Amino acid sequence: MKNESGKTGRGPGDWRGQMRAAWRSPDALKERFPSMRVTDAMRAAAARFPMAVTPHYASLVRTPDFSDPVFAQCVPSPGELVEAPWASADPLGEVPSTPVPHLVRRYPDRAVLLAATSCACYCRHCFRKRVSGAPDAAISPSELAAAAGWLRTRPEVSDVLVSGGDPLTLSDSRIRGILETLASVPSVRVVRVGSRLPAVLPQRFTPALVRILAAPARRPGGPAVYLMAHFNHARELSPESLAAMRELVDRGVPVCSQTVLLRGVNDDADTLEELFRALYHARIRPYYLFQSDLAPGIEHLRTPLETGPRLMRELRARLSGPALPNFCLDPPGGGGKIELSPxxxxxxxxxxxxxxxxxxxxxxxxxxxxxxxxxx
Ligand code: SF4
Structure with missing residues (x-):
């Protein structure tokens, strides 16, 4: 049932309502987009990899087909059924770099805490499909304590990225617990929270959550907390998203953004220029443009390797330094990021x-x- 604004009556402004109201199959999404064509191949792709589209993200779609850069990022495509011989469920080699459950260490000074398995919107290009959408296996209090105990024995690890899944789909009290636990490790000086919610569910950034994210850095000796957002197209910088990011930055939480280079979504210089310029104007630092990883189900979105450096060469002539990310790829199987410069x-x-x-x-x-x- 649509209301007068053209939006369905589902999904009130409340973030939990948005998550409950997310469409979880192509056939269900026809409720929002009656003209959308649903094929058996799309159904098969949705059976292979989970789907969720929040009412907010759906509101950013202009034409309900794969030519639309928002639609293409959230609706299962027949291209996901292609079995590439090089595709790996663990393309970055994280599993062998897991010293204790939920903690990945691939660099000497950094670690990743995989805190949640759920996401508000399942990105079709996700490289961590072995985790995102897995039956809910958010980190438990005892697992969090074990991860913190491990960090205490590795004082050289000073920077922890909280990721998942999307950690900000957890409740406020669980997010506070994770941040406080990490802040209790004296050698942890930086906590980064990686999230797609700035783009797909900005309603999550309630005043209470913003206070929780800002709190550790406000305490004397507390770690800096950064929000690592994930924006792939300027259309994702909706008025709601910009307002949420403004609140965070005003409260002293720096916001950075990483972008994944995606075929048909953002693989041209004009689209990337518009995105990076808009991020820069919003005080969000674009820090990485990533080549897609060799994960299953993303061959249709992957670009040839020469595309990124060519685009960066064009962008370098158009944008000032702080608006330009580094173009990087993670080599298959691990080994750390490689920057590919023009x-x-x-x-x-x-x-x-x-x-x-x-x-x-x-x-x-x-x-x-x-x-x-x-x-x-
Ligand atoms: S929000 Fe992150 S973890 Fe979840 S599907 Fe998207 S890219 Fe993957």
Whole structure:
């Protein structure tokens, strides 16, 4: 049943109501988009990987088909049924890097706490499908205590990313408990909370949650808390999302954003420029543009590897430094991020380097004159 604003009567502004009202199958989503075409292949994809579309995220769809960048990110596609031989349920090699349940350590100074398995919206490009949408297995108090105990024995780990699933789908009291537990480990100086809710469920950022996220850093000696958002298209920066992010930044919670490069969604320079410019204007730092990982069900969204550096070269000519993310990929099986920078160095020759800027213009940059000597 639609109301006068064109939205269905489901999903009031309350975030829990939005989650309850999420559409969880292509056939159910026809209630919101009667003209939507549902095929057996879409049903089969939804049976393979879970689906949830919040009323808020659905309100950002303009045409209910896969040409729409919001629709393509949340509705199961026949392309998800392609079995790529290189696809892995654990493309980053996290499972072998798990010293205690729910904790992943792939870098010397950082760890990831997988706190939840549920998400408000199941992104079709998710690289962690082995976790997201798994039967609810949020971290228990005893598992959290064990993870904190492990961190106490590894003082070199100073930065913990709380992830999942989406950790902000947990209740306020559980989120507070996780932050307080991590803050009780003296060597943890930074806690980052990774969440897709800024884009798909901004109603989650109630005044109470904003206070919880801001609290640890306000205590003397408390860790800094960052929100690591995930925006892939400028349309996701709805008025509700911008208001929520403004509250966080005003309260002293820095917000960064990572973006996944997705075919047909954001793989052109104009779309990415609009997104990164809008994030920058909203005081949200775009910090990574990721190549899609080799996870199952995402071949239709994956771009060839040369696309990212080519787009970054174009963007470098259009945007100032703080608005530009680094383009990275995680190599199959682990090993840590690799930054792929645009080819600015065309050629090196004795005494000089030939450079190319974002507009394709070339410049010869000389090495220092050896006759000038040096101070050392
Ligand atoms: S919110 Fe994050 S964990 Fe959940 S489906 Fe999207 S990308 Fe995956």
């Amino acid at each position: 080819d600015s160095v065309v050629r090196r020759s004795p005494g000089a380097t030939l450079l190319r800027n974002g507009r394709g213009e070339e410049f010869l940059y000389p090495d220092p004159d050896p006759s000038a000597g040096g101070v050392r």
